Amino acid sequence: MxxxxxxxxxxxxxxxxxxxxxxxxxxxxxxxxxxxxxxxxxxSLTDWKISGEWSFVGGDNYARLFDDPNFLTSLQVTLVYSAIYVPLTVLVALGTALLLNSVIFMRGLFRGMLFLPYVTSFVFAGIIWRWIYEFDGLLNGLLARIDVGPVAFMEESALVLPALALVSVWKGFGYSMLILLAGLKAIPGSYLEAARVDGAGPFQRFRRITLPLLKPALFFVLIIETITAFQVFDTIYVMTGGGPARASYTLIYGIYEQGFRFFDFGYAATLGMVLFAVVLVISLIQRRLMDRGNT
Structure with a gap:
């Protein structure tokens, strides 16, 4: 016993x-x-005042979503922004990871230089890039040399989201680059060497060996960057303030505006729960895809 x-x-x-x-x-x-x-x-189930007083309203805030054109606009803008940002970030991160994986000389220096934008402040990056996009900024100065422009990147509704996505890609691709680089390092070199001996070219080796073995890391990066895209705020707050004409008015910016401009905390919380539900669904998809990739 x-x-x-x-x-x-x-x-x-x-x-x-x-x-x-x-x-x-x-x-x-x-x-x-x-x-x-x-x-x-x-x-989100209350009408919460800035004074701390509140009253229970049940699902009225959620019903209000479908009659709110700003919510529908913010959801559409967030989806469009994500459709631009996510593929571009994944492609840039994958390309730089492949380059770093093939570099032998001063690899650590190049890795640090490419990762440096990720650790800089979003506010600092937004201020610098806003100057680059201005009429008399760096980018329009370069375009003037080839008789193009000036282009109103921050004032044109059709251009503002691609311009903001480019800033976020420059700022955030370093993290995904390191994840993909770690995935590339985990691929056994004997597989690539055997394919090279069999006569496979660089593209065939990438398509038949590297890409399939890199799928778990790619899935992880894809879902993480999608979540990041849905949570974008800093760059938009600094560079556009949701404009022009709400062309960059995302869900997060809508939460900020309802909560800290109009002090409608109950409705802001409702928008937050919608965002939480979207991120939760994406996270569940990530878990499912990762489990499938492991099997």
Whole structure:
């Protein structure tokens, strides 16, 4: 009997020890993630005033979404922005990862230089790129040399989203580049060498070996960048303020405007829950695709 009790205590000791190690992070996650999410979900069912007074309205805020043209505009703008930003980021990150994987001399220096924009401030990047896009800025100065322009990148509704997406790609591709570079390093060199001996060219090796083995990393990068696209705010706040004519009015900017300009916290919380639902669905898709890729 004592031997059985000793085995039970031994089996329980490891999980308890592990739980104690993760407990601080778990508490932080509950305080700063779970509890605020539950609070926002509750707030979305109320008419919450800036004074702290509130009244329960049930699903009225959610019904209001379908009659709000600004919500439909923000959803459309977010989808269009994501359709531009995500493929471009993945392509740039994949291209730079392939180049870094083939570079031998000063690889660390090139990796640091390409990753540097990712660790810069979004506000700083927005200010610099706004100057680049101005009528008398750097880009229009270069276009003038070939008798083109000037182009109103920030004032044209058709150009503002591609221009903002380009800024975000420059700012954020470094993270995905490192993920894909790690995936490339995990591919056994013997596979590529065997294909080279069999007469496969660079494109065939990439298509038949590199790309299939890189699928898990590509899936991860694709979903992470999609979530990033739905959460874009800093660049738009600094560069356009949602304009011109709400051409860059995204979901996150709509949440900011409803909450901190109009102080309609209940409706802002409702928009936040919509965004949460979208990100949750994307995360579930990520989990499904990753599990399928592993099998």
């Amino acid at each position: 004592e031997r059985v009790c000793s085995k039970v205590r031994h089996r329980l000791r490891d999980p308890v020890t592990g739980l104690l190690f993760v407990l601080p992070v778990l508490v932080l996650f509950l305080v700063f993630r779970i509890f605020p999410t539950l609070g926002v979900a509750g707030m």
